[in-house]
Amino acid sequence: MLTYTTYSEAGGVGKTTLASNLAHAHAQQGRDVLTIDLDPQHGSLTYLLGVTAPRGDPNADNLVRHLIDRPKGSFSDLIRSTPHGFDHLPSHDMLANLDDLLSQAETMAADLGEAFDPHNRLRDVLQAAGIANHYDTIIVDPPATTGPHLYNAITATRSLVLPIEPTGKGIQSVAGLEDIVTNLASELGFDVGVLAVVPNGIGRTVDQRQYVDQFRELGYEMPVIIRDRSSLFEGCWDKQCTAFEYVDAYRSQKREYELETLEKVQTLGDHIAEVGDQ
Amino acid sequence: MTGMKSGAGSDPFAGAENEESGAANQTDENGHTAASSTSEAVGTTEETNHIDTDTDASQTSDGSFDQGLPYLFARDGVKDERSMIQYFLRETTRHRETKIKAVVEDELETDVYLTDLREAIVQTGMNHPDEVAEQLRECGYRFRG
Numbered sequence: 001m002l003t004y005t006t007y008s009e010a011g012g013v014g015k016t017t018l019a020s021n022l023a024h025a026h027a028q029q030g031r032d033v034l035t036i037d038l039d040p041q042h043g044s045l046t047y048l049l050g051v052t053a054p055r056g057d058p059n060a061d062n063l064v065r066h067l068i069d070r071p072k073g074s075f076s077d078l079i080r081s082t083p084h085g086f087d088h089l090p091s092h093d094m095l096a097n098l099d100d101l102l103s104q105a106e107t108m109a110a111d112l113g114e115a116f117d118p119h120n121r122l123r124d125v126l127q128a129a130g131i132a133n134h135y136d137t138i139i140v141d142p143p144a145t146t147g148p149h150l151y152n153a154i155t156a157t158r159s160l161v162l163p164i165e166p167t168g169k170g171i172q173s174v175a176g177l178e179d180i181v182t183n184l185a186s187e188l189g190f191d192v193g194v195l196a197v198v199p200n201g202i203g204r205t206v207d208q209r210q211y212v213d214q215f216r217e218l219g220y221e222m223p224v225i226i227r228d229r230s231s232l233f234e235g236c237w238d239k240q241c242t243a244f245e246y247v248d249a250y251r252s253q254k255r256e257y258e259l260e261t262l263e264k265v266q267t268l269g270d271h272i273a274e275v276g277d278q
Numbered sequence: 279m280t281g282m283k284s285g286a287g288s289d290p291f292a293g294a295e296n297e298e299s300g301a302a303n304q305t306d307e308n309g310h311t312a313a314s315s316t317s318e319a320v321g322t323t324e325e326t327n328h329i330d331t332d333t334d335a336s337q338t339s340d341g342s343f344d345q346g347l348p349y350l351f352a353r354d355g356v357k358d359e360r361s362m363i364q365y366f367l368r369e370t371t372r373h374r375e376t377k378i379k380a381v382v383e384d385e386l387e388t389d390v391y392l393t394d395l396r397e398a399i400v401q402t403g404m405n406h407p408d409e410v411a412e413q414l415r416e417c418g419y420r421f422r423g
Contacts, residue, residue: 001291123290132291158287181282193287219364220284276286 002031002137002277003157004195009173010165011144014200014226016045017233017243018163018265019141023086024242025269026137033086034079034135036063036122038153039143040095043237046088050240051080053090062092067121067152068105075129084242087135098148118148119188123156137273146180154184159193159276163200164215166208170199174218194220195276196268201228223271224264232258281357285392356393365396375399 006019019035026033037045046053054060061072082088094101102118109116117124122140131138140157142149154160162177164170174197181192197220202208215222235246243265247258353359367375378399383390403410411419 001289003290127291156290158290160282160287178282185281190290191288192282193285194282195286217364219362278286278289 001132002026002273003140004138004159004161004272004276005140005142005150005153005157006161006163007142007150007153007177008144008163008165009146009176010169014233015144015163016048016141017236018161018198018200019045019139020048020084020236021243021265022161022269022272023137023139024084024244025266026139026273027085028244028266029269029273031137031273032135033137033139034089034131035086036089036138036140036153037091038063038095038098038122038149039091039141040093040098040149041091041143044091044143045141046090048237048240049082049084049088051082051088051090053080053092055090055092058094060092062094063089063125064092064094064098064101066125067098068101069109069116070105075125075131076134084245095149102148117188119151119184120155122152126156136277150180151184154181154192155188155190158190159195161196161198161272162194162220163198166199166202166211168211170211171214171218174215193276195272196220197222198268199225201230202226203228221271221275224268226261226264227257229258229261232261350394356391360393360397 006015006022008015016039023033023035035045035049039045042055046055053062055062059072061078063078065071066075066078079087079089102121106116106118126132126138138157140153142153160177160181162174164174185192197215197218199212199215199222202212202225212225229243232243232246235250236243239246239250241249243258244262247254247262251258349359375395379390379392379395382395382398
């Protein structure tokens, strides 16, 4: 089973783009992949994958209803197939109030004398649905903030892939995440692994290269460095597809450096599967 | 002590009995519950520096018994009493490490934490300084001194 969360503290470092492309790379490896979108923003993984789901309708069954133990249907009915070779569990607007909803559910469970761990709900729900029997790879994409989304993502996956921007802020965000993870891990009593740190959007300036050296010193695996591919990744958002599909469908003339980037995503996917599968 | 480490975290969907028996699962490399194989001594950097000959020689020997228990059982987590030292290993060394880990696990008939393995490798080297010197000669030190 390969399970991980893509996370970065700052938005816009390609976290979601990376999640979709890794999912596609894993699918190409022949893995059965499920992506889970925990980001309440409309421009989230669900949008990028072109998955339509009734995200604004509070009466429609959705992931949050399952997380707070008020489902309206079976969990497997929430999962959508995508044209990208993997399945997806879409986001819903209720995720924006996840903190409050979990607290309320926790209070209610306490009144009823039931066990309810608000940081362990995603894992509970996935386990109850027997998700490990249907998928061998789960990628969770939480919003770029700390909070119950991230905690649930980490608890359910226990491994991380960290896209990181080539700035001092990027280094700091990893240090901050180490604190969060250490606290969370000792609270819940499990281990959290970093499958890869992925410098993303690296230009050719000396400064940015120096940051790459600093990333190396963080002590995590850094199998690839992804250069600045704004045009390619923006194209993915524009056409709601993965980079593999974008290059295939929308680049009449293949650009050598973009093919290189796709190869790097595959290399990264191979590395992650090798290190993270257990 | 748990924390963030390089590599895979524990398996969130491992059997429920693993979850509950918790610390009894000493053998899992990725440590359910309290154990963590941490980034200490995890030489994940891909630098091709030569071997550091001045790595902390004052490491206490590892057979140390605490309250009558071997270290493996006396500790709360794999980081206990260990401090983090960064290693720079060549790719080939790391590949060998993976192979050696499998060999050692076969020998012991149980999984071994990478952190434990690495310390044991260092300690074994410390017990054989002449072979360490020979290794260094081979990597070029014979042309020095």
